[in-house]
Amino acid sequence: MALLGRAALAMWWDMAPAMRSEFQQWHSQEHFPERLALPGFLRATRWASADGGEGFFVMYEVADLGALESPEYLARLNAPTPWSTQLMPHHRNMVRCMSTVVESHGAGVARHALTIRSKEGRAEGDADLQRWREAAGRWCDQPGVAGVHLLHTQKLTLDVTAEQRIRGLADRTVDAILVACAWESEALTEMQASLQSAWPEASFARYELAMSRHASEVGQPGQR
Numbered sequence: 001m002a003l004l005g006r007a008a009l010a011m012w013w014d015m016a017p018a019m020r021s022e023f024q025q026w027h028s029q030e031h032f033p034e035r036l037a038l039p040g041f042l043r044a045t046r047w048a049s050a051d052g053g054e055g056f057f058v059m060y061e062v063a064d065l066g067a068l069e070s071p072e073y074l075a076r077l078n079a080p081t082p083w084s085t086q087l088m089p090h091h092r093n094m095v096r097c098m099s100t101v102v103e104s105h106g107a108g109v110a111r112h113a114l115t116i117r118s119k120e121g122r123a124e125g126d127a128d129l130q131r132w133r134e135a136a137g138r139w140c141d142q143p144g145v146a147g148v149h150l151l152h153t154q155k156l157t158l159d160v161t162a163e164q165r166i167r168g169l170a171d172r173t174v175d176a177i178l179v180a181c182a183w184e185s186e187a188l189t190e191m192q193a194s195l196q197s198a199w200p201e202a203s204f205a206r207y208e209l210a211m212s213r214h215a216s217e218v219g220q221p222g223q224r
Contacts, residue, residue, distance in 0.1 A: 010059050028046075050185075069158065094172065103137065115179055118203075
């Protein structure tokens with residue numbers, strides 16, 4: 001398995017241009033180290049919209065779904081730092097998915113990323129999820145593609161957290177997620193063109209790497 005754990009937290013949101021510089025400073029210097037110091041959090045990666053727009057895609061690779069239900073993680077979600085409290089209201093159009101890793105081929109991080117999300121609120125059955133599996137297997141070995149990963153969102157029963165209340169709206173979710181990484185942007189252009197015509201109900205978005213950190217790069221709380 002190429003991704004570092006058996007589960008992942010995948011998130012998309014928009015950040016207004018006026019807040020973009022401070023957001024990336026906070027997310028890189030405070031938020032990533034804070035999350036990676038938690039049990040089971042293995043790697044954190046942020047990609048920014050490839051067209052210069054307001055969108056970001058963030059993926060935390062975690063050991064298993066238990067890391068996303070742990071007392072330590074829930075404590076952080078319910079006690080955001082002052083800087084987090086300041087930035088959270090600017091996270092707009094949040095899509096947040098706690099997912100298991102169904103398929104993972106190749107590298108988990110590369111310069112270019114394509115995310116494909118199933119339609120919001122759609123429950124993917126076994127037969128439909130199989131076509132996502134087939135796509136992951138078919139595209140992982142294409143020239144220029146570094147890796148392709150299939151995630152399946154799980155319906156964890158968690159209380160609304162302080163961070164969610166600060167953002168002001170319920171986080172949206174999707175069921176199936178395909179993340180493709182490539183060192184050649186053209187490889188993802190070809191993949192998107194092929195799948196977009198066959199999957200008109202899915203949401204496609206392109207991103208470029210902004211930051212990636214591994215848990216080994218940060219100390220324990222109080223040592224950063």
